[in-house]
Amino acid sequence: MNHKKAIIFLAVVWIAIIGGFVAMKEYTIQTGEEVLLKTIPVDPRDLFRGDYVILSYEISRFESDILLDFEPGDKVYVKLDTSGYYAQIASIHSEPPEGLYIAGTLKHAFGDNAMGVEYGIESYFIPENKGYIIERAQRNSENDVAVTVAVGNSGKSVIKELLINGEEVSFDEPEK
């Protein structure tokens, strides 16, 4: 491969990778159905991407006895009931069910005879040193922290926004 061909090939690969990432996520956001999930966040730090909050959802934990046929690492498809304010689990499947469902990977969870599911929407990246805004909201038990998620046809999900009491979280306020 000469250098000219190599640089053209490289440009095509990079555009495909970056464009592919954006296109896949945008497709889910634009075409997916919007659901509201209740969450309990805590905030650590990613080496390359900075501060984020770990999101643990109500739909992330199950009693292990309803998952007898599953092993950690298995794909699970969780059918969602969106009749209430927050989306809830309607049923759990090993194959994609009819209707609106979200896909995840079964994860071992410590204690309480529980199992967990990882949906790939467990991190919410926030501006540096602004985690206190979410922490402060959490300290007040009357506050509702939730996430709007776009769920695509294949069960893939993308976070759209983090909400505190129904309002999109704003990081503009000065630190106190």
Place this chain on the structure above:
Amino acid sequence: MANKKDVEEWVREGTITQAQADKMLADTKVKKEKARTNSMVTTFSTIGAISLGIGAVLFVASNWDAMSNLLKIFILVGSTFLATFIGYYLKYVKKNLPVVGASLLFLGTLLFGATLFLVTQMYHINANNSTIVLVWLLGILPLIYGFKSRPIAALSIVLFLVWIGLVVEHQSDLFGMVVDVAYLPLLYLMSGMLLFGIGTVHYFSDSLKEIARMYRLAGLRLVAFVAFLFTFDWFIPSGGGDVSTYFTFFFLTVAVAALLLVVVGLFFNPAKSKTIVLESGFTIGLLGLGLLNFFFPISDGVYQILYNLVFVALIVALYYVGFHREDITVVNLAMGWTAIYFFARYFDFFYDLLDRSIFFIVGGLIFVMGGIALEYKRRDIKKDFIHHPQS
């Protein structure tokens, strides 16, 4: 480049005339000056590229909310392509600033990684995701093979090792198997051999020899480092629970890939090097020990003895290969590990047995004398290698 002493000797012997000698020495002076300038330019532009790349990653990590995501992605994608194409232009089209061009190409690979992190941050893709690092690694491969860039090959090695760590960390979390993490050094031992094997098969192509050597040396350094850790009992995996199925599968995949590459290297290496049988035999033996340790972990000190023997054998093998191939880097590696190993065992075995003052006096004398001997030996080897540079 001609050595002044040699040239004077050749003039005395009558092999060359004084005029030829003057010309040789003048040419050597110019070449040395050029090499020095080149090395300074390389140092400055590489440090510059690394600083800019780190700056870009930190910029992404700060998640500065005064700028919209769209603007950030526009700036980062633009910088990535701009750095890469200017680098390409300077090095291969205009050819007037090849060193700076190479550094800009390297910067392009760092900015490509920063762009990936920005995109995945924008869409809140889970933190510490190993796939992003793998995609970054795959994305820079065309530059390694298209432009034979050594700094980018070095980056690929770092990304490969980070990717392995992140895979294990995530899977350990997913399966609730903290034991997996205890087996990570053993996985890195296998990965070192895989890197060595990858380097060996790259030798099949003449144009990839420099890259091949980088991979092999990186593999060798990793193997030596982990093998050294395993000479201490507390780093050796010794059971304590089952590892996850995923880890077992991942571990075996790395081990089998390393084995296949070693076998391919042994039978199809066009260089037909005399040391290849020793290298391959040693690698296969160490792969076998690693697998034995993985499937039959015990904590009665047997593996510690075996790893100590393996480490000593590795040092001896490095000396043999280094001398045989007249490769000063390998000899230096062997010498460095000899000193570290000697120091470590010295404290292990004798610290509690001897009176401390005698211990330090005798030990200090041994080290000083050892240092003198090593210095002399190293100088001899270096002198020898200057006349016969390794291939």
